[in-house]
Amino acid sequence: MAQFGKLTTSKRNKPSYGYAIIGVALVLFLFGIVGWLFLNLKKSGEMFRENIQVHAWITPAASKKQVDSLQNYLASLPYVKSSEYVTKENAIQKWNAENDSSWKKFITNNPLPESIDFFVKADYMNKDSLSVLSNFLETNFSGTISEFQYPKETVGYVSSYTKYIAAGILVFAIILSIIVIISIDNTIRLAMYSNRFLIKTMQMVGATRGFIAKPLNIKAVINGLIAAFIAIITVFGFILLVESFVPWLRLLRDASNMAIIITGILILGVSISLLSTHRSVLKYLQMKLDDLY
Secondary structure (H helix, E strand, O other), X not given: OHHHHHHHHHHHHOOOHHHHHHHHHHHHHHHHHHHHHHHHHHHHHHHHHHOOOEEEEEOOOOOHHHHHHHHHHHHHOOOEEEEEEEOHHHHHHHHHXXXXXXXXXXXXXXXXXXXXXXXXXXXXXXXXXXXXXXHHXXXXXXXXXXXXXXXXXXXXXXXXXXXXXXXXXXXXXXXXXXXXXXXXXXXXXXXXXXXXXXXXXXXXXXXXXXXXXXXXXXXXXXXXXXXXXXXXXXHHHHHHHHHHHOHHHHHXXXXXXXXXXXXXXXXXXXXXXXXXXXXXXXXXXXXXXXXXX
């Protein structure tokens, strides 16, 4: 009976690393999903802004040399993503493809002007940057440009919308990070609770703090890596599942964003597991034996 009692006590005192790993993996999975949503929202906002077209309308009297000079200048700007010279013929073809072509019955000549249409990078798609560019082009290419046009209301709305969304997501991310850290810390501390007598016994027989902490810290790093890998696999499985139902999300897939998610999960899983384990070891080393019961 005494042996049975010892066996039962031994099983109870054995640390529940399996449950701790699963618990940490679930928390990291939630962190990865929220990170993926945040990065996708940021990416979709950038794609939307980079698809807003800007028009530099060409004056009818402009020569080909002047037009080429303007186009080359726009193409050389680091914040211009792409540019295209649209002739009168191309302009009418685009108009007919997107609108009713019955105007031909009343107008025989082509009323549409030539233009250089271009797209700017997301960080420069705002009223201030475009206003500076507009003033510069109209001053230095006055004989070439008749008008600089872009959807001002759309640009203003997108800029303000992006700022509010980014601020909201930042607050949410901070709150989530705090919750994730506390959840992982509590999970690790619960797993270490069953090790408290082992830690104290080693201390009582003369083991140094480093000797006691080293194997537990190594175990924490390994468990953190296992939990992180489980979380990464489940996050990618979830992403593939969602993309199978919503195919256009595949357009937002970005290797750098995926690398950020993987790195974040690995760092968070390992660092918090290690810090929580080491803190628990120090806590039990400083406690009196009677306080462990």
